[in-house]
Amino acid sequence: MELIIATLTNLLILSSMYILVALGFAFLFSMLGILNLAHGVIYMLGGYIGLTLITALGLNQWLALLLTTLIVATFGIFLEKYCFRPFVGDFNRIVMICVVITVVLQTGVNIIAGTQILSLPPFAEGIFKIGPASVSYERIVTFAIGAVLLLAVTWFVNRTKWGQQMQAISQDLEGAYLQGINVHRISALATFIGCGLAAIAGCLMGAYLCLGPFMGDFMLVKVLMLTIIAGVGSIGGIFIAGLILGSLDSVLPLLVSGAASNATAIAILVVLLLIRPQGFFGHEVEL
Amino acid sequence: MLLEINGLTKYFGGLAAVRDFDMHIDEGELLGLIGPNGAGKTTIFNLTTGIYGPTKGKIAFDGKDIVGKKSHEIARLGIGRTFQLNPLFGNFTVLQNVSTSFHLHPRSSLLDIYFNTANYRRNEAYISEQSLEILKLVGLDKVKDELAKNLPHGYQKMLGIARALAVKPKLLLLDEPIAGMNPSEIDFTLTAIRKMQQQGITILLVEHNMKILDLCERVVVIDFGQKIAEGSPKDVRENKEVIRAYFGGERVA
Amino acid sequence: MNRRLSTRGRRELTKPAVYAGLVVIVALLPLFFGSPYIQHMLILTFIYIIAAVSFRTIVISGQFPLAHAAFMGIGAYLAAMASKWLGLSPWITIPLSALVTAGIGMLIGYPFSRLRALYYAMGSLFFGIGVIQIIYAGGSWTGGYSGLTGIPALLPGTISKIPYYYFFLGLALVSIIALYRIEFSRIGTNLKAIAQSHVVASSVGINESGYRILAVGVGCFFVGLAGAGYTHYNMVLSCSSFNFMATLWLVMYVLIGGINSFAGPIIGTIILIIIPEFFRDLKMFSPFVTAAILGIVVYLMPQGLVSLPQMVRSRLTERRNTKKVSHAS
Known part of the structure; x- marks a missing residue:
């Protein structure tokens, strides 16, 4: 019973965090074709800024979370303007600039914080009991934040004017220009939201698991898997793919031990991709 | 009979692009396949050249069943084709476009390539020479070193035909060869098509432009994926069904 | 004219x-640079040149593989295991594991040739990650997380790096010439044709999936060769040399030099391995040098470093022309 509950909550938390980070990545990719390989380090940056604000400045945790989100999201606007926008349509240079961002941020964090594994203080303490089952408040809070944010983003994309403009751009960039949509402003907004979400996920995961300079690489791989399994251009697909990935990552280690469980997860994903060469909900993309 | 199509049907989702279509082409013939936009002409081309497989029906080329064969295998059997939107190898020169398509004929082994043997160089020289011949036929030999993407539209269309000819086809499928051309280019293209036919190549032409009818010996008309008429250009022009398909309803060719 | x-x-x-x-x-460089460390860096440069050039051979067929370092790892681990556990001589394991790597590449390339563009890139990325996980899970056979040590040397008994230097120089030359011949032959033309339009290429009889698999096979053969050579030179293997980041760095070598030119990967590899070496004193800060090189290329040279001479030339003629104009007025 303990194990089932622990696995289930772990599944929900991992899935919601993967989806949070992947959404920001998917916004940029489906709108402007930017393969943002730096999204992983932005997630890492969020965790470290959160930690710095809490430990070095002694801020309240929730305030720190909010500030981190704003700082990283603003940094996202800067990235969009100076690093992504000049190279839209040039896949090779986008990949290169993302590696530059990754190297700079990772080295910077390495120099300032060192390579040791750190972690944020938990966002909630105590254990919630119902009958024989018990769940830590931290897990509940983490998942709740994730779920609320996901609902909010879904609402934003589907119900607001800006969200609908984002969808229009991802369907037809030129058409959107001709319709008078301010593509630059919308893509800046999408990057703002995407980086903000990644930063929140970084803080939450930094408290739930741990912080390390290379945690971004791990998350980047997850995000790429998620986007591809979902199929490019599908927001709904990301939710399903996120659940698939989260369950593989939380359930498989119980069945298969060690590195073999990672290998199994990858094998399952590769087979899924070969069955549906365009992902489950996506369309073909030219590089 | 060079090409025989029987009961060909293709569904895209629930929509029938081609339904129970029968057609045959005799050796040496110049056959026109015409019909309004969206009638299913290009779908028939794509089915014949193996870009996608039919839902139902038979296609036989030279007595052999070609359903289920891949595009490149069908090309090797001797069916060359051009494309309506005419994609080219844009970053290749005009000559390279043709010589790349020529690769079926003399073959060089991997070792020949590694060591750049006399055999390999001889084959390549032969291919260049033959490609130039084909370019002369379609009048592109003067621009052989230009990049294909820099050519004007009419030249690109001719290059598409030249590339299909390099496969040494028995049957040539031309998808709207004169679309978007100016009158003098049209005249030149029509002359070139006649010349190819005289050289013994069987040609199937797709057009929705009724003007090209006079060139053909026999015309098949389709609408909504089904054959509605067949016969000499004169018969077809007077056929009521055809007139209704083209002039009745909402659109005019 | x-x-x-x-x-x-x-x-x-x-x-x-x-x-x-x-x-x-x-070939004369070792006479001027006696330091074993410099010779070591040059040997690594040769090995990565083979990997980068063979990466580009796959790219010209319109496929962007993100498993190339993993294939280097397959070659490396195969050679290491064959010599360590089966006792084969390195002179046999190097060509053998290159061949097996090519075979694995073609076997994987067959189902993967269904995937296009981004999906191919990502599919191969997952495959590469899977390979690394399998090596981790391999226990004592592959050394798992702690890596494999005690691999037989290619040239036992030599302490000097100079024999290795000439061996890898020769290996790199042979590979470069072979890949050059392939690219500028009919095979290379067909690959480039497929990359430009696979529909048109098949309509003229080019076997699309066949050639795409062939390109992967050739690329994997040479990267396997590089990996196996590296094994018997380094004598210690660690999985992290072949992970996703390693692939990404290979991609950087190719992109920074210029992916549209045969010389691009060679120049890129040399620049990205050698230049940061001059800044070794910066220690922790030295990755910034690499980032700076990449940044300069991204912002100033859209076609990579190979376009530099041409850019300088056109800048000069421009200046000359503007001078002429000012004289005239």
């Missing part, structure tokens, strides 16, 4: 001479 022809004729003659000269200079 006449002048252009004559310069072209002269270039035809001078080109091979320039290349031969370059090879001679590279």
Whole structure:
């Protein structure tokens, strides 16, 4: 019973965090074709800024979370303007600039914080009991934040004017220009939201698991898997793919031990991709 | 009979692009396949050249069943084709476009390539020479070193035909060869098509432009994926069904 | 017209001479740099040049593989295991594991040739990650997380790096020439045709999936060769040399040099391995040097470093022309 509950909550938390980070990545990719390989380090940056604000400045945790989100999201606007926008349509240079961002941020964090594994203080303490089952408040809070944010983003994309403009751009960039949509402003907004979400996920995961300079690489791989399994251009697909990935990552280690469980997860994903060469909900993309 | 199509049907989702279509082409013939936009002409081309497989029906080329064969295998059997939107190898020169398509004929082994043997160089020289011949036929030999993407539209269309000819086809499928051309280019293209036919190549032409009818010996008309008429250009022009398909309803060719 | 022809004729003659000269200079380098560390870096450069050039061979077929370092790892681990556990001589394991790597590549390439563009890139990325996880899970056979040690040396008994230097220089030359011949032959033309339009390519009889698999096979053969050579030179293997980041760095070598030119990967590898070495004193800060090189190329040279001479030339003629104009006025 303990194990089932622990696995289930772990599944929900991992899935919601993967989806949070992947959404920001998917916004940029489906709108402007930017393969943002730096999204992983932005997630890492969020965790470290959160930690710095809490430990070095002694801020309240929730305030720190909010500030981190704003700082990283603003940094996202800067990235969009100076690093992504000049190279839209040039896949090779986008990949290169993302590696530059990754190297700079990772080295910077390495120099300032060192390579040791750190972690944020938990966002909630105590254990919630119902009958024989018990769940830590931290897990509940983490998942709740994730779920609320996901609902909010879904609402934003589907119900607001800006969200609908984002969808229009991802369907037809030129058409959107001709319709008078301010593509630059919308893509800046999408990057703002995407980086903000990644930063929140970084803080939450930094408290739930741990912080390390290379945690971004791990998350980047997850995000790429998620986007591809979902199929490019599908927001709904990301939710399903996120659940698939989260369950593989939380359930498989119980069945298969060690590195073999990672290998199994990858094998399952590769087979899924070969069955549906365009992902489950996506369309073909030219590089 | 060079090409025989029987009961060909293709569904895209629930929509029938081609339904129970029968057609045959005799050796040496110049056959026109015409019909309004969206009638299913290009779908028939794509089915014949193996870009996608039919839902139902038979296609036989030279007595052999070609359903289920891949595009490149069908090309090797001797069916060359051009494309309506005419994609080219844009970053290749005009000559390279043709010589790349020529690769079926003399073959060089991997070792020949590694060591750049006399055999390999001889084959390549032969291919260049033959490609130039084909370019002369379609009048592109003067621009052989230009990049294909820099050519004007009419030249690109001719290059598409030249590339299909390099496969040494028995049957040539031309998808709207004169679309978007100016009158003098049209005249030149029509002359070139006649010349190819005289050289013994069987040609199937797709057009929705009724003007090209006079060139053909026999015309098949389709609408909504089904054959509605067949016969000499004169018969077809007077056929009521055809007139209704083209002039009745909402659109005019 | 006449002048252009004559310069072209002269270039035809001078080109091979320039290349031969370059090879001679590279062959003489150990005379000037006695330090084993510098020689070690040059040997690594040769190995990564093979990997980067073979990466590009797959790229010209319109496929962007993100498993190339993993294939290098397959070659490396196969050679290591064959010599350590089966006792085969390195002279046999190197060609053998290159062949097996090519075989694995083609076997994987077959289902993957269904995937296009981004999906191919990502599918191969997952495959590469899977390979690393399998090696981790391999226990004592592969050394798992702690890596494999005690691998037999290619040239036992030599402490000097110079014999290795000439071995890898030769290996790199043979590979570069072979890949050059492939790219500029009919095979290479067909690969480039497929990359430009696979529909048109099949309509003229080019076997699309066949050639795509062939390209993967050739690329994997040479990267396997590089990996196996590296194994018997380094004698210690660690999985992290072949993970996703390693692939990404290989991609950087190719992109920074210029992916549209055969010389691009060679130049890119040399620049990205050698230049940061000058800044070794910066220690923790030295990755910034690499980032700076990449940044300069991204912002200033859209076609990579190979376009640098041409850019300088056009800038100069531009300046000359503007001078002329100002004189005239």
